[in-house]
Amino acid sequence: MKTQDETLEEWCRLLLRAFELEDVDVDINEVLSVAGVAAHSVVRPAAPLTTFIAGLAVGLASGPGQAPDPSxxxxxxxxxxxxxxxxxxxxxxxxxxxxxxxxxxxxVPTGTPGE
Structure with a gap:
């Protein structure tokens, strides 16, 4: 039986492959940490919304066709x-x-991720 961490890592790899993003390194613990802060600071449903918007910001900051920037x-x-x-x-x-x-x-902090 897989652990939760193993399942999340496998799920992350599957999603990245499905979106053709195999070269992207996702810090699962960091994403979950931010989701936890949003869930406890705002309301629980803020967790997925927060992580989605953060991911969207990264995508827009990285630009189409460019490799994502870890910073x-x-x-x-x-x-x-x-x-x-x-x-x-x-x-x-x-x-x-x-x-x-x-x-x-x-x-609200100003600036675009990656600036």
Whole structure:
């Protein structure tokens, strides 16, 4: 019987092959970590949405026909994690009282992954 890690690695390889992305290196633990931060900082369904949008950002930053840049992937994961944590902090502040003056919601890091 396969372990969960073995199953995830196999599934990742199958998906990459299906999308003709065999040369892409996916840090499964990093993706799951970011998904966990989103799930616990926002709401559980934010996990797949966050990882999808981070992946889309990496794809757009890498450009069509170009090999993905590992730094673009890390930047996207960092941005997603940061936004999720900022959202949780803003929500906690709202529950405790009113949002800080001028906060206007979660702070969103600027820049495109890979810049």
């Amino acid at each position: 673009s992937m890390q930047k996207a994961m960092d941005v997603a994690r940061s936004v999720a944590k900022a959202y949780a902090a803003d929500e906690a502040q709202t529950v405790a009282g009113s949002p800080a003056e001028g906060s206007g919601g979660a702070s």
